[in-house]
Amino acid sequence: MATFIIKKDKFQVKGEDPQNMFNKQVLDRLAIELIRSTTYNVRWEPGHNEGQFAKLVTPLRTFYISLSKSDPGEGRNSYLQSSPTAFANFMNEVKNQGKLGDFVVALRSQGRTYLTDYQKFVVRMLLTIGVKIIDLTAYNLNRNIQPFSSIEDMIRTRQASKRANNNPTFFTDEGENYHLYGKTFGANGKETALLCYAMMKISTKPIRLFQILDNGESSLSGEDVQAFAHFAYLFSTPSMDILDDTYEIDDFTSQAYPDTSTLQLRQPRFIYNLLEKTNGEKKCALCDCKISPLIQAAHIYSVADIKKNVSLTDDEKVRMATDGNNGMWLCMHHHKLFDSAILRITPNGISYVKNDDADSQFIEHSLKEKRLPTIYTNSESRKYFSMRKF
Numbered sequence: 538m539a540t541f542i543i544k545k546d547k548f549q550v551k552g553e554d555p556q557n558m559f560n561k562q563v564l565d566r567l568a569i570e571l572i573r574s575t576t577y578n579v580r581w582e583p584g585h586n587e588g589q590f591a592k593l594v595t596p597l598r599t600f601y602i603s604l605s606k607s608d609p610g611e612g613r614n615s616y617l618q619s620s621p622t623a624f625a626n627f628m629n630e631v632k633n634q635g636k637l638g639d640f641v642v643a644l645r646s647q648g649r650t651y652l653t654d655y656q657k658f659v660v661r662m663l664l665t666i667g668v669k670i671i672d673l674t675a676y677n678l679n680r681n682i683q684p685f686s687s688i689e690d691m692i693r694t695r696q697a698s699k700r701a702n703n704n705p706t707f708f709t710d711e712g713e714n715y716h717l718y719g720k721t722f723g724a725n726g727k728e729t730a731l732l733c734y735a736m737m738k739i740s741t742k743p744i745r746l747f748q749i750l751d752n753g754e755s756s757l758s759g760e761d762v763q764a765f766a767h768f769a770y771l772f773s774t775p776s777m778d779i780l781d782d783t784y785e786i787d788d789f790t791s792q793a794y795p796d797t798s799t800l801q802l803r804q805p806r807f808i809y810n811l812l813e814k815t816n817g818e819k820k821c822a823l824c825d826c827k828i829s830p831l832i833q834a835a836h837i838y839s840v841a842d843i844k845k846n847v848s849l850t851d852d853e854k855v856r857m858a859t860d861g862n863n864g865m866w867l868c869m870h871h872h873k874l875f876d877s878a879i880l881r882i883t884p885n886g887i888s889y890v891k892n893d894d895a896d897s898q899f900i901e902h903s904l905k906e907k908r909l910p911t912i913y914t915n916s917e918s919r920k921y922f923s924m925r926k927f
């Protein structure tokens with residue numbers, strides 16, 4: 538006979554009691570959905586219930602079930618926060634023989650009849666991964682929610698759902714590969730992990746995750762990293778490299794290499810902060826170009842000058858080199874012209890060196906903006922412009 542196996546102790550002191558969470562009504566609904574029957578045993582096991590998690594073991598198949606929080610109105614961004622933890626446990630248990638429909642996320646609600654855009658985004662990621670969603674409510678919470686068709690689709694959707702500087706992760710198309718810039722501590726790490734699975738599942742290109750390690754935040758857990766490896770093997774997905782933010786990224790090839798200098802200026806963190814400033818959008822500040830692989834993170838006060846400035850402490854140097862206000866998105870053309878001092882950009886206007894008529898005409902035509910967008914002219918950015926050596 539089918540048996541639910543559930544750990545009976547709360548994972549967190551303030552968390553929900555598993556025996557209340559997995560009450561008879563919930564178990565009946567799950568059993569009907571999964572095995573078309575309400576005949577089952579329940580085995581409560583000692584141990585902390587991490588991931589709001591239960592297993593339903595049948596002679597042919599084992600289902601792994603993670604419940605949402607009790608209501609989408611409570612803790613808006615944490616409603617589905619347990620699912621990545623439960624999913625990692627699932628991957629590490631089934632290793633190379635799992636079937637994705639065996640992992641189930643069940644939605645609950647005590648009254649809220651709809652999901653927020655963010656909660657829908659998380660459900661879309663789960664569907665993209667291949668997770669089965671069961672709605673235990675009468676509200677049809679997951680109606681009309683579809684998996685992502687491509688990473689471009691994910692990027693567009695993410696940019697449209699503006700969470701006012703509250704996105705812990707950003708991803709960009711770098712041509713030969715995708716870059717994912719993600720915070721990896723606590724709830725942020727859970728979202729990053731979910732994005733990694735979803736990206737791996739639909740990507741046609743290798744993925745490179747840069748872990749943004751702020752203030753002693755720890756990197757993704759060993760369980761997550763192991764689960765990625767099983768997932769990649771099981772679904773023959775493109776590879777995923779996991780790097781931290783002590784790397785440098787070549788502007789022209791987007792290849793990453795370790796920053797071996799004594800003073801690491803953490804370029805991935807600079808890119809992350811600039812993405813945060815522009816809500817994940819990469820568009821040249823001077824022209825219409827937003828072809829992602831062509832758009833680069835340009836420093837206003839350059840890293841070379843920051844390094845040379847003896848009046849700064851090392852901490853100040855790192856802060857300036859990674860400050861989003863010390864950056865602009867520029868296309869390759871405009872970045873190169875800016876760094877070669879042919880193009881002079883200030884908060885008051887844009888000018889260029891005129892020593893060849895044809896070149897001047899080319900530059901003139903390429904400039905679609907006569908002034909910098911205001912996002913780059915706040916008081917913090919102005920300070921960096923005043924420090925820049927032209």
Ligand SMILES: [Zn+2]
Pocket residue numbers: 821822823824825826867868869870871
């Ligand atoms: Zn441009």
